[in-house]
Structures are given as C-alpha cells and as structure tokens.
Amino acid sequence: MAEQQVERKAVEVAAGILIRKDGTILMGSRPEGKPYAGYWEFPGGKFEPGETAHEALARELREELDLDIGASTPWLVKVIDYPHARVRLHFRKCHDWKGEPRSMEHQQFGFYHRARLPAGELLPMDDLIAGWIELPCVAAWIPQKGGDVEARVARAKEAGAGLIWVEGEKPVSSDSGWTGSFARSEAEVKLAAANHADFSFIRKGVTGLGEEHEIPVYLPAESASEAAAAEESGAQGVWLEF
Secondary structure, three states, X not given: OOOOOOOOOOEEEEEEEEEOOOOOEEXXXXXXXXOOOOXXXXXXXXXXXXXXXXXXXXXHHHHHHOOEEOOOEEEEEEXXXXXXXXXXXXXXXXXXXXXXXXXXXXXXXXXXOOOOOOOOOEOHHHHHHHHHHOOOOEEEEEOOOOOOXXXXXXXXXXXXXXXXXXXXXXXXXXXXXXOEEEEOOXXXXXXHHHOOOOEEEEOOOOOOOOOOEOOOEEEEOOOHHHHHHXXXXXXXXXXXXX
C-alpha cells in the first residue's frame, strides 16, 4: 500500500511592504546560517499565539529594526512550500512608521528599488511581489462596444488610469507584460493566480470577498478617488469602465 502523503501545517508569517513616497521599499538581506542566506526579502516574521497579522508585523519590525509602524493594510496571502517549511505569508502594506531602520539582529536593511539592490537577489516570491507593487492604483477597462476606442483610452488616461485594458488586447501600463483576468468570486481569483495572472478585476455587483488575495485585485468604481478606500480594504485599487 502506498504511503499517504500528509500535508504539512503552514507556519503563519507576516511580511511588511513599507513604501516611501519615492517608491522605494524596505528590504533586508537574510543572514548567514539561515535558509537562503544572502537573498533579499521583505521584513517580518512568524506569528506568536493569538496575534493578528498586523500585530505580528508590528512586533517583528520593532524587535528587528526598532521601527514603530502605524496602520497597515491587508494585501496578499501566498502559501509556499520550502524544503524546510510550509509557510503562509501575509503581505501587508504600510506607509506610516516612526524612525529609521536600525538592524537589531545584525542584518543589512535599507530602502531600495526592486532593480537596484546593492548585492544579491530577491527571494523568488518576493521578486514577484515587488513587481506587483508597481501596479498602479487606478486601472481602466475599455470594452470594444461603445464607440471610438482611442478617444476612450485618452479619457481614461486623463482620469488618472495608470493601466489600460482594452477588450481583446493585453493590459498596458508603464511596465508592459501584465496578464489580467475578471473574477466573480475568491475562487475565481485563486484560479486566475493558478493560471499566472498578475491581477484580477472584480466584476460589478460581487460582494463577500475577503481582505487578502493570492494576486492583486481591483474593485469596480465610478471614480479614481475611491482608490484609497479600496486599498484599505485589501485591494490594489479600482478599475473604471470607459
């Protein structure tokens, strides 16, 4: 009889996406003696019993970097099977903190752009996440029906859309190559993630979504001004139809 494989219990880990106004992100280099030593990653650490993701992140940043964060917002949850452990990573965005990072555990930390790390590489998952951070907070959907497509694309840009998706074409932003999907449920977001989509537009009228997703999601809206509230609820931003 074949031996039944038992799925390993996931270790809950909080990871912080601390973003400065210039777009740089706080990253740290993993120290010698730990798995993947020398790779860069987002700061954070394991939950302690009874902690929420925000509480775990706040404690870890205080202990590791002497930073006191303000509010953080949910964003993504990714489960990764490493050889040494199965990890469920709760990525949270933060724009508000006090102090400058000061390594309390002899690690190298700093604010960097994804392509300008001083040495080494990002962990593969963190490299993917760092790319998604660059997605804009306002996106536009342009159906083929509705008249002059070029005119509507121009209107979308004037309204502040940083990503334009014309029906039947690939989504376009300042960084080309994104792959998008539409989703009616969290299950469809998971399916899109499994099919290597970079984001999902949540269809109009959908309710009951959670706060954390496997890939960035955009909520339907009538105005770009709704993007901040969407981010607070765990979305990347909003999509508008033109």
